[in-house]
Amino acid sequence: MRTSSNPVFRQLSGNGQGGYAGFGYQGQQQTGYGYPSAPPTAADRPMTIDDVVTKTAATLGTTVVVGGLSAAFLPPGVALLGAIVGLVLALIISFRQSTNPALILAYAAAEGVFLGAITKVIDYLVPGVAVQAVIGTVVVFATMLVVYRTGAVKVTPRLTKWIIGATMGAFALIVLNLLMSFFGLNLGVRGNGPLAIIVSLVFIGIAAFNLLLDFDQADRAIRAGAPARFAxxxxxxxxxxxxxxxxxxxxxxxxxxxx
Structure with a gap:
């Protein structure tokens, strides 16, 4: 199985005998007499596309609702708190490959606080930009889903390697720029200017192609019979x-x- 450039999906590969992504799902386990030892629970049944859609909708809905409340009632300063909490939860979920709904929804809420706060500030400086950004995100998501489903772009090992490398490079540049800013230095990749615009366009392209790999991982998990909780x-x-x-x-x- 190919590895996604999304850090969350990098360890999600089937191992033949151990089930999918270390979750150990292999259908009903047989006893020595050839009978199922116990029927699978609802969380252990094979995952379907409906499971992915409903869980994604719940996660995204949490972010949107909390983001709206954050923008309406919380001071902009909470953006940093939301970003830190979200990062910590993301690392915990990623390394543990957690399927705990409470933990994942907590991450969604933290990101809602972060996104709501920064959106409030930027939309104040540039009125109307928040709605445009939401529409743009939806359009890119829908476009990449159509591209994946129609097979217009095949998720090949070569493409996967290119996107992984591009994503690692993008995050390295973001971290470097952040570290340099602590010393009063600006690489010009953020803020105003032609270089910052070019960098933003490149980052958007990389993120869009990450969606292809995410769709592919979901598709492969379903075909591999991953448990429903993995959604x-x-x-x-x-x-x-x-x-x-x-x-x-x-x-x-x-x-x-x-x-």
Whole structure:
């Protein structure tokens, strides 16, 4: 199985005898007499596309609702708190490959606080940009879903390697720029200017192609018979990509309208 460039999905590969992604699902386990030892629970039944859709909708809905409340009632300063909490939860969920709904919804809520706060600030500076960013994110998501479903772009090992490398490079650049800013240095990849706009466009493209890999991982998990509870983990992975995509589109639109 190929590995996604999304950090959440990198360890999601079937291992033949151990089930999918270490969750150990192999259908009903047989006793020594050839009979099922116990019927699978609802959480252990094979995952379906409906499971992915409903869990993703619940996760995304939590982010949207909390984001709206954050923008309406919380001070902009909570953006940093939301970002830190979201990062910590993301690392915990990723390394543990957790399918705990409470943990994943907590991550969605933290991201809602973060996104709501930064959206409030940017939309104040550039009125109307928030709605445009939401529409842009939806359009990119729908477009990449159509591209994947129609097979217009095949998720091949070569493409996967390119996207993984591009994603790692993008995050390395973001971290480097952040570290340099602590010393009063600006690489020009954020803020206003032609270079910042180009970087934002490239990042949006990388995030969009990450969606292809996320769709492919969900498709493969379903075909591999992953347990239904694993849909929560896939929903989390999609949210990681969508948060990045929205932030980059919001940043790009703000730059274009302020120039």
């Amino acid at each position: 929560w983990f896939i929903a989390f992975g999609l949210m990681v990509t969508l948060v990045w995509l929205y932030v980059e589109i919001l940043n790009l639109l703000a730059q274009l309208q302020r120039n």
